[in-house]
Amino acid sequence: MxxxxxxxxxxxIARSLERVGEWWSMLILRDAFAGLSRFDEFEKSLGIAxxxxxRRLDALxxxxxxxxxxxxxxxxxxEYVLTTRxxxxxxxxxxxxxxxxRHFAPEGANLLIVDAVTGEAADLVLADRRSGRPIAAPGxxxxxxxxxxxxxxxxxxxxxxxxxxxAAAIPSQEHGS
Amino acid sequence: MxxxxxxxxxxxIARSLERVGEWWSMLILRDAFAGLSRFDEFEKSLGIAxxxxxRRLDALxxxxxxxxxxxxxxxxxxEYVLTTRxxxxxxxxxxxxxxxxRHFAPEGANLLIVDAVTGEAADLVLADRRSGRPIAAPGxxxxxxxxxxxxxxxxxxxxxxxxxxxAAAIPSQEHGS
DNA sequence: CCATTCACTTGCATCATGCAAGTTAGTTCG
DNA sequence: CGAACTAACTTGCATGATGCAAGTGAATGG
Numbered sequence: 001m002x003x004x005x006x007x008x009x010x011x012x013i014a015r016s017l018e019r020v021g022e023w024w025s026m027l028i029l030r031d032a033f034a035g036l037s038r039f040d041e042f043e044k045s046l047g048i049a050x051x052x053x054x055r056r057l058d059a060l061x062x063x064x065x066x067x068x069x070x071x072x073x074x075x076x077x078x079e080y081v082l083t084t085r086x087x088x089x090x091x092x093x094x095x096x097x098x099x100x101x102r103h104f105a106p107e108g109a110n111l112l113i114v115d116a117v118t119g120e121a122a123d124l125v126l127a128d129r130r131s132g133r134p135i136a137a138p139g140x141x142x143x144x145x146x147x148x149x150x151x152x153x154x155x156x157x158x159x160x161x162x163x164x165x166x167a168a169a170i171p172s173q174e175h176g177s
Numbered sequence: 178m179x180x181x182x183x184x185x186x187x188x189x190i191a192r193s194l195e196r197v198g199e200w201w202s203m204l205i206l207r208d209a210f211a212g213l214s215r216f217d218e219f220e221k222s223l224g225i226a227x228x229x230x231x232r233r234l235d236a237l238x239x240x241x242x243x244x245x246x247x248x249x250x251x252x253x254x255x256e257y258v259l260t261t262r263x264x265x266x267x268x269x270x271x272x273x274x275x276x277x278x279r280h281f282a283p284e285g286a287n288l289l290i291v292d293a294v295t296g297e298a299a300d301l302v303l304a305d306r307r308s309g310r311p312i313a314a315p316g317x318x319x320x321x322x323x324x325x326x327x328x329x330x331x332x333x334x335x336x337x338x339x340x341x342x343x344a345a346a347i348p349s350q351e352h353g354s
Numbered sequence: 355c356c357a358t359t360c361a362c363t364t365g366c367a368t369c370a371t372g373c374a375a376g377t378t379a380g381t382t383c384g
Numbered sequence: 385c386g387a388a389c390t391a392a393c394t395t396g397c398a399t400g401a402t403g404c405a406a407g408t409g410a411a412t413g414g
Binding site: 114142 | 180187188190191192193194195199204207225241262267269270271272273275279280281282284287293294299301302303304306316318319320321322324325326329342
Binding site for chain 3: 253
C-alpha cells in the first residue's frame with residue numbers, strides 16, 4: 001500500500017518529512033555528517049539491506065540532501081556527499097541527539113556535546129542568532145508567513161502557539177522521565 | 178516484512194527515531210503541540226486512516242511521548258496529551274520547521290517564528306543555554322558520554338566531529354538552494 | 355425509533371521491507 | 385591465466401505495513 005504523501009500539506013515540518021521521513025533516511029544523513037560517503041560504508045554502519053540503501057540514497061539525492069560524486073570511472077562508482085541543503089539539516093539532528101540523550105539513554109549518554117575548554121556538557125536551547133535570546137514566548141511568537149493560507153491564519157489567530165515554549169516553562173527546568 | 182529495529186544501536190538519534198521515526202508519528206506530535214488531543218481531531222487534521230492513527234497513537238503512548246487521559250466514562254474515551262518527554266521534543270520540531278521553511282517553501286514561508294515586538298523573523302541557531310554561545314566548533318566538540326562504547330570512542334578519536342558546525346561555516350551564512 | 359457522532363476495529367488488496375542470492379567489473383594473488 | 389575477493393548494486397520472494405472502506409458499539413438528539 002503506497003504511503004500517503006504529505007506533499008500537499010503547507011506545513012514546513014510535513015514538507016521536510018516528505019523528503020527525510022522514511023525509515024533509514026535520517027540515519028543515513030547522520031552517517032553522512034560523520035563522514036561516511038560510500039555505499040558499503042553506509043551499509044556496514046547501518047546494517048541495512050542493499051536494496052533499501054539504494055532506494056534511500058536515491059531519494060535523498062532526489063530531495064537535494066545528498067549529491068552523487070563519481071570517484072571511479074570504470075566501473076562507475078559514486079560517493080554520496082551532503083549538499084548545502086543536507087548540511088542545513090544539522091540542527092535537527094543535533095536537537096534529536098540531545099533529546100535522545102535525555103530520554104532514551106538509561107545507561108547514560110553515549111555521545112555528548114561538550115564545551116571544548118571546560119569539558120562540561122552543553123545545555124542546548126534554540127536561540128535567535130541576532131539577539132541571542134532563547135526562542136520562547138512571550139518574546140517570540142508563531143506568525144503566518146507570506147504564503148500562509150487562510151486556514152493557517154485562522155489557526156494562528158485562535159491559538160496554535162503550542163510549539164513555542166513558554167519562557168517560564170523552558171524544558172531544562174522540567175527534565176523528562 | 179518487519180522493519181529493522183534501531184534499538185540495539187547506542188546512538189541517541191537512532192533511539193529517538195526508534196520511537197518517533199515511523200511515518201505519521203512526528204506529525205501527530207506536531208498536532209499535539211498545536212493543542213489537538215482527540216482521535217477525530219488528529220484524523221481530520223492529518224487525513225490519516227483510523228487504523229494507522231490507532232497504531233501510531235498507541236506507539237507514542239508506549240514510548241512515553243503521549244499519555245491517554247480519559248475524558249468520558251462510558252463509553253471510555255481518551256484524549257492524547259503530550260507528556261513531559263513529549264514536550265521535550267519541541268526543539269526537534271522547531272528545528273525541522275525552520276529547515277522546511279528554508280528549503281521546501283518555494284511559494285514562501287507558511288509559518289514563521291517572529292520577534293513578538295518587531296515582527297522580524299527569528300534566525301534560529303542551537304546555543305548553549307548557560308553561556309549563550311552557538312553550538313559550533315571549535316568552542317564545542319563531540320565527546321563520548323559515560324556510556325560510550327569502545328567503538329564510539331574510537332570513532333570520535335579519529336574524527337566523528339562532522340555533526341558539529343564549524344563556526345565560520347554556520348548554516349545561515351550559506352542558505353540552501 | 356432513526357440518524358448522527360465518536361472511537362475505534364476488521365477485511366482486504368497493494369506496496370514496502372528485508373533476506374538472500376545474483377550480476378558486473380576491477381583488483382590481487384598463486 | 386584462473387580463482388578469489390571486493391564493491392556497488394539488482395533481482396526474486398515472502399512477510400509485514402499501509403490505506404481504503406465498511407463495520408461495530410455506545411451515546412445523543414430529534
